[in-house]
Amino acid sequence: MTTFSTPDLIEDLAPLVAGPVLTGDDPRTADEVAAFNTTHTPRPAVVVGATCAADVAAAVRWAAARGRAVAVQSTGHGLLSDLADTVLVTTGRMSTVAVDPVARTARVGAGVRWAQVIEAAAPFGLAPLNGSSSRVGVIGYPLGGGLGPMARRYGFAADHVRRAELVSAGGEILSVDAATDPELFWALRGGKGNFGIVTELEFDLVPVTSLYGGGIFFPGAAAADVLHTYRTWVQSLPEETTTSIALLRMPPLPELPEPLRGQFVVHLRYAHLGSPQEGAALLAPMRAAAPTVMDLVAEMPYAAVDSIHMDPTDPMPAWERGATLRALPAEAVDELLAVAGPDVDVPLVMVEVRHLGGAAARPARVPNAVAGRDAAFTLLALGPMAGPLAETMPAITQSLVDRMAPWAGGALLNFLGAAGPDRVLGLWDDADRARLLAVKHRLDPTTMFSCGHALVR
Ligand SMILES: Cc1cc2nc3c(=O)[nH]c(=O)nc-3n(C[C@H](O)[C@H](O)[C@H](O)COP(=O)(O)OP(=O)(O)OC[C@H]3O[C@@H](n4cnc5c(N)ncnc54)[C@H](O)[C@@H]3O)c2cc1C
Incomplete structure (x- = not known):
């Protein structure tokens, strides 16, 4: 070398x-x-x-x-x-954001974060399909699917990509859309960075200015009541409502509010696209599930979307392993509590379940390679890679996913965690795997792009 x-x-x-x-x-x-x-x-x-x-x-x-x-x-x-x-x-220097309010699209450079698009779209009454944290980059997110707080209403972010500018392994600058190269356009939206470097992305914005949303924190002692209520409650929700729930072991950081600092809490995340009255009525069964530690759900501008999940904003060493669940019956909730509930001494900072279905379960208007649409929920285990935990955390996160195996299927690529090609390719069925590999071999015959979630190494 x-x-x-x-x-x-x-x-x-x-x-x-x-x-x-x-x-x-x-x-x-x-x-x-x-x-x-x-x-x-x-x-x-x-x-x-x-x-x-x-x-x-x-x-x-x-x-x-x-x-x-x-x-x-x-x-x-x-x-x-x-x-x-x-x-x-x-790509941080490629920071252009252009919103077309008539076409309801945004065109962004490869270094843009979602916060910049949210800010640029808001004056036109529009919003992008970003994820839980607006600090995440715009390009990597939809290439891996992109599941955000409006997913059940609008689907995956990948479903709304219109065009990509891509530098291929041969160093050519290609404009890729449904007409120019349908197979590459299919593979790119879900197959992540395997086909080249995206230098510009054009995608739909949606007409959303506000949400009835936010988070509710419940005490750890109520985890069983809250999770069992959640699993039945979500079955009744319309597509306008997207939710998730997380078991959080909050660190003892001084910047956290006192009721959360160092505590085990259950965090319900709620986003309803509709009137506050309707949103409150739909949320009532969860508000009644247990006394709350903090209830932060209210009408809010879309620009405050990060407050739904309250993801960390400072860099940190983390390890994650994800899966999808076909269903969340009572036995699955009991198992989750047995592995990561308040009575268990396990160093997982977060165990999260996101509710899928609705538009996330339907193929995109121009079909794409997003894997995991047929699942009912996502599951993600996340823990710190610090001190001695750096040795054990991969096994701890994997063990949680293994315990949930009776209900688990594949995974969403963005929530898979570090994985080699076998595991990555395992997210698709035989036919889609063959399609992805055919595009990979055509675009990148010498496997130059083999970092990240590689299909081939
Ligand atoms: C706090 C946090 C919150 C998250 N929330 C969500 C969520 O709600 N929903 C969800 O679906 N995912 C979520 N994710 C996962 C996230 O979408 C992926 O990790 C995504 O790949 C991050 O993209 P990035 O560009 O910010 O990261 P980077 O680390 O810079 O890039 C990650 C990978 O993305 C690909 N990539 C990035 N830029 C390009 C490019 N220009 N061309 C080709 N490939 C590229 C490459 O494979 C690269 O290795 C979250 C992650 C974190 C840490």
Whole structure:
């Protein structure tokens, strides 16, 4: 394998790109590659801070000529490995957001986060289909499906992608949509970063300005009552209502409100697209399930959407393992409580169940490769990768998923956690797996894009 020295890069690669080119040992590299998930410290051989599609294409061609793997990073919310020896393209400088209020679409550069789209769309009475945290990058999320707080009404974010600009392994800049390359367009929306680097994405916005939503925290002692009420209650909800529930072991951090600090709590997340009166009436059975610690559900502007899940905002070392559930019968809830309930000493920070169905269960208008649509719920176990837990957390999260195996099916790619090609390919049936691999072999015959959730390595 070629090693790179700074003079080689300056002479060779730097003149080809407008953005910075850094070697792994450059003191500026640590800031350039800093990720939200600090479980891994990126150790690429070279970093290209791309400013435009031409920069990305130049970096890919340069890496291809030297037989190097290419990785891409926007925010590092989905960092799954240390990217050792890769040519890493960082996209943070590609920050354009353009909203077309008439077509109800947004066109964004590869480094944009959802918060920027929410802000740009709001003046037109529109909103994007972002996920639980608006700090997540726009591109990686829909490429892996994209399940957000309006999922039961509008489906996956991938279902609303209209066009992508993509740099292929050959360094070509392609415009990909349902007409130009239907198979690649199908695979890209659900098959993640396996086919190239997306430099621009165009997608639908939806006419939403406000929600009746937020979170309710229940005490850990009420976990059984709350979870059993939840599993029957969700069956009665309309598609306008998207919910999830999480068992949270809150850290003893001073910035947390006193009733939550260091406590085991159950967190119901609620988003209703309709009148506050209707939203409150639908929520009443959960409000009656147990006394609450904090009830934060109210009418709110869409721009406050992060307050539904209250995801962490500071970088942290985390490990996650996810699955989907075909159903959530009483026995499944009992098992979940037996593995991760308030009486169990287990270092999982969060065990989350999201309710699927509605539009998330229907194929997109232009079908795509999103896996897991047939599931009823998602399941996610997440814990810290700090101190001795860094050794044990992968097994702890896996063990929770294993215990839920009687009800489990596949997984959503965005919630799978770190996994090799066998596990990733296992999310699709034989026919879709063959379709994905055919597109992969056509677009990336030498497997340059093998980081992240790789189909082939
Ligand atoms: C706090 C938090 C909340 C989350 N909430 C949700 C949620 O509600 N719903 C949901 O579905 N997912 C959710 N996720 C998962 C998230 O959508 C994925 O981890 C996603 O890949 C993150 O994308 P990123 O660009 O921010 O991260 P990065 O780590 O920068 O990228 C992750 C991967 O995305 C792909 N990618 C990124 N940019 C490009 C590009 N330009 N071209 C091609 N591939 C690219 C690559 O495979 C890359 O390895 C959440 C994750 C976190 C940490």
